[in-house]
Structure formats: structure tokens, C-alpha cells
Amino acid sequence: MPHLTIDHSSHLTGVFDLSVLVKELHRLVLDESGSAGVCKTLVRPVETYVGAMSSGQAGFVHLEVGLMPGRSEEQKARLSESVLALLDRHLRAAGERGSTVSVEVRELAGSYRLSSPGR
Numbered sequence: 001m002p003h004l005t006i007d008h009s010s011h012l013t014g015v016f017d018l019s020v021l022v023k024e025l026h027r028l029v030l031d032e033s034g035s036a037g038v039c040k041t042l043v044r045p046v047e048t049y050v051g052a053m054s055s056g057q058a059g060f061v062h063l064e065v066g067l068m069p070g071r072s073e074e075q076k077a078r079l080s081e082s083v084l085a086l087l088d089r090h091l092r093a094a095g096e097r098g099s100t101v102s103v104e105v106r107e108l109a110g111s112y113r114l115s116s117p118g119r
Contacts, residue, residue, distance in 0.1 A: 001035055001036065001037035001038065001039075001040075001068065001114070002029050002030070002033060002035050002037075002039045002040070002065055002066060002067050003039070003040050003041075003042075003065070003066035003108065004022075004025060004026075004029065004039055004040070004041040004042070004063060004064070004065055004066075005041070005042045005044065005063070005064045005066075006041065006042070006043045006044070006061065006062075006063050007044050007046055007060075007061070007062045007063075007064075008043070008044075008045060008046065008059070008060065008061040008062070009045070009046055009049045009058070009059040009060050009061075009099070010045040010046060010047050011059060012045075012059050012061065012096065012099065013045050015091075015094045015095075015096050016090045016091065016093070016094040016096070018043060020090075021086075021087075021090050022041050022043075024086060025039070025041070025063075025083065025086065026038075026039040026041070028079075028082055028083065028086060029065055029079065029083070032075075032078065032079045032082055033065075033067055033071060033075070033079055034071075035067060035068070046060075058098065058099070058100070059096065059098060059099035059100070060099055060100045060101070060102075061087055061091070061099055061100075061101045061102075062101075062102045062103070062104075063083055063087060063102075063103050063104075064103075064104045064105075064106065065079065065080075065083065065103070065104070065105045065106070066106055066107070066108045067105065067106070067107060067108065068107070068108055068112075069107045069108070069110075071105075071107075076105040076106075077105075079105050080103045080104065080105050083103045083105075084101060084102075084103045087101050087103070088101060
């Protein structure tokens, strides 16, 4: 049931195989968080990114994982580190070395509700 949101600079679109990355992310997040169900992932390319820019076009990837409450800060930090390592591996394999990568694992708000088809 985790929710993943991947924001990335638009020039990274097509740099790595998104279907492979998402499949690995889902398995990793479910395994390390102890969540049940299916991950839902939203990918958003971003045209404009303002940050610490070097010469050329700076890139970024930010991934947010939303989980139901109940994980310790240590568990969320371990998950963040694992997701960060996975993103780094995919970017390096694609030859992308200049992008800033960040991860945040957060709890979904108490108001979170899910409606399934046929409900």
C-alpha cells in the first residue's frame, strides 16, 4: 500500500529504464517496510529545477515514500538509505553522475483513505 512519488529533472527522462527501476523499488519498499499490498508510484518529470548548479545542466531525482504510521525513525532511515543506493546504482549504470539524489520516507496523514474499484 505504500505510495511512491518520483520527481526528476526532465532531461533524465529515458536515461534509465523506469519500468525496471520501479519494479525494484516496489520490491525493496515492501520488503524493508513490512508493508502489505501493492505500491502505487507517480513519476513526475520537472522542467525547471533551481539548485546548486555547476556548469551544464544539473539534474536531480527526489523520491518520496509514503507509509502508514508505525515504523520507527531507524526503520525509515534504513529504507531511505536503501532507496538512495538503488537510485544511485541506476543512475551510475546509465552513465549519469552529476545528479543530486534525495529520498524522504514519511508517514501518510491520519486522514488518508483508499477507495478501490468496485467499492
